[in-house]
Amino acid sequence: MPERITIIGSGPAGWTAAIYAARANLEPIVYEGAFTEENRQKGTLPLGQLSLTTEVENFPGFPAGDLTTFLDTSIDEKKRKYMAPHGKEGVSGPELMELMRQQAINFGARIKTDDIVDIDLSGTPFKMKSLAGDEFESHAVIIATGARANYLGLESESRFKNMGVSACAVCDGAMPRYRNNQLVVVGGGDSAMEEANFLTKYASKVYIVHRRDEFRASKIMADRALANSKIEVKWNSQIDEVLGDDTNGVTGVRIRSTVDPDVTEELQATGYFAAIGHTPNTDFLKGQLETNDKGYVVWPVSHRTNTSVDGVFAAGDVADDHYKQAITAAGTGCAAALDAERWLSARGLE
Ligand code: NAP
Numbered sequence: 074m075p076e077r078i079t080i081i082g083s084g085p086a087g088w089t090a091a092i093y094a095a096r097a098n099l100e101p102i103v104y105e106g107a108f109t110e111e112n113r114q115k116g117t118l119p120l121g122q123l124s125l126t127t128e129v130e131n132f133p134g135f136p137a138g139d140l141t142t143f144l145d146t147s148i149d150e151k152k153r154k155y156m157a158p159h160g161k162e163g164v165s166g167p168e169l170m171e172l173m174r175q176q177a178i179n180f181g182a183r184i185k186t187d188d189i190v191d192i193d194l195s196g197t198p199f200k201m202k203s204l205a206g207d208e209f210e211s212h213a214v215i216i217a218t219g220a221r222a223n224y225l226g227l228e229s230e231s232r233f234k235n236m237g238v239s240a241c242a243v244c245d246g247a248m249p250r251y252r253n254n255q256l257v258v259v260g261g262g263d264s265a266m267e268e269a270n271f272l273t274k275y276a277s278k279v280y281i282v283h284r285r286d287e288f289r290a291s292k293i294m295a296d297r298a299l300a301n302s303k304i305e306v307k308w309n310s311q312i313d314e315v316l317g318d319d320t321n322g323v324t325g326v327r328i329r330s331t332v333d334p335d336v337t338e339e340l341q342a343t344g345y346f347a348a349i350g351h352t353p354n355t356d357f358l359k360g361q362l363e364t365n366d367k368g369y370v371v372w373p374v375s376h377r378t379n380t381s382v383d384g385v386f387a388a389g390d391v392a393d394d395h396y397k398q399a400i401t402a403a404g405t406g407c408a409a410a411l412d413a414e415r416w417l418s419a420r421g422l423e
Pocket of ligand 1: 259289
């Protein structure tokens with residue numbers, strides 16, 4: 074028997090879709106991703122990008138405050154043991170994701186900690202294969218696989234991955250090599266501001282290297298970074314090379330002026346953090362859905378989550394290169410579940 078609805082992805086879009094689909098008695102199955110080294114390297118582990126962040130200050134309903142009791146009563150005791158002790162800042166990204174996951178379970182969503190690695194959308198029901206070897210069919214599919222952090226693509230960047238090169242300050246920033254040392258963050262968006270500010274907890278100094286003379290980041294986050302005495306901005310500069318050796322990993326970067334390419338400067342640093350935007354996680358779709366020029370899944374009809382393939386719906390960052398917020402991802406996750414439910418119901422498959 075085919076599944077009625079399969080949800081691929083486990084960020085706010087995936088879990089919200091699962092909550093709505095489960096409450097509609099569709100018994101959704103959620104492929105939340107696998108804990109593999111490849112996924113860790115790419116930044117595509119289960120629970121998505123929010124599991125790689127700290128406080129989430131802008132998700133409505135979670136003001137600053139101590140949520141300890143709430144978390145203790147809502148999340149499974151075994152999971153709570155692995156979650157960091159709670160402060161007073163409000164909810165953290167990993168906590169928010171665990172809460173959404175638990176809420177989906179409470180309503181009957183089934184979860185597979187596994188990746189969908191192959192999908193055939195050429196006919197219904199859609200055929201899928203997972204990394205662990207599951208082979209099954211599903212009438213409707215919601216793609217909610219999100220997006221992952223980009224790197225510049227320098228050879229020296231990949232050479233020193235795990236030896237001082239990272240795209241996730243929250244995951245790696247507390248490691249000894251970054252403590253009391255100088256670090257470099259490249260980028261000028263909110264991610265770069267957030268990473269740089271976070272890293273000042275550990276680093277003696279953080280350089281933000283940005284290719285223009287103004288940030289793309291929101292004013293509040295840019296102002297916070299500019300006001301941080303441990304942060305120095307290298308404007309109009311790009312990374313020419315990540316410097317280092319096999320024993321020490323990253324030892325610095327060479328930057329080049331984007332105004333006068335003859336001008337270079339070497340910055341001493343033990344860490345280099347890329348914060349230059351994201352790529353949607355659509356590789357497994359192998360071009361079977363219409364995507365835009367940046368690779369994001371297209372929603373052909375305004376205010377609907379249908380994709381170019383009838384019966385396949387998309388939600389969250391995988392289809393949103395504009396807003397890219399947890400709350401907008403959750404919103405489109407809800408919409409995708411409602412759209413899918415109506416699609417199934419119109420075909421007598423609910
Ligand atoms: P982004 O807004 O797209 O910014 C990417 C930055 O990287 C830009 O400053 C861009 O420079 C730079 N960049 C891109 N390619 C580059 C290259 N090849 N070489 C050098 N620099 C390069 O991405 P983001 O910062 O990851 O943010 C994505 C979305 O998530 C945004 O909507 C943001 O608001 C949101 N976000 C929110 C929060 C929060 O509210 N707490 C935190 C993080 C992210 P240019 O400016 O010159 O293009």
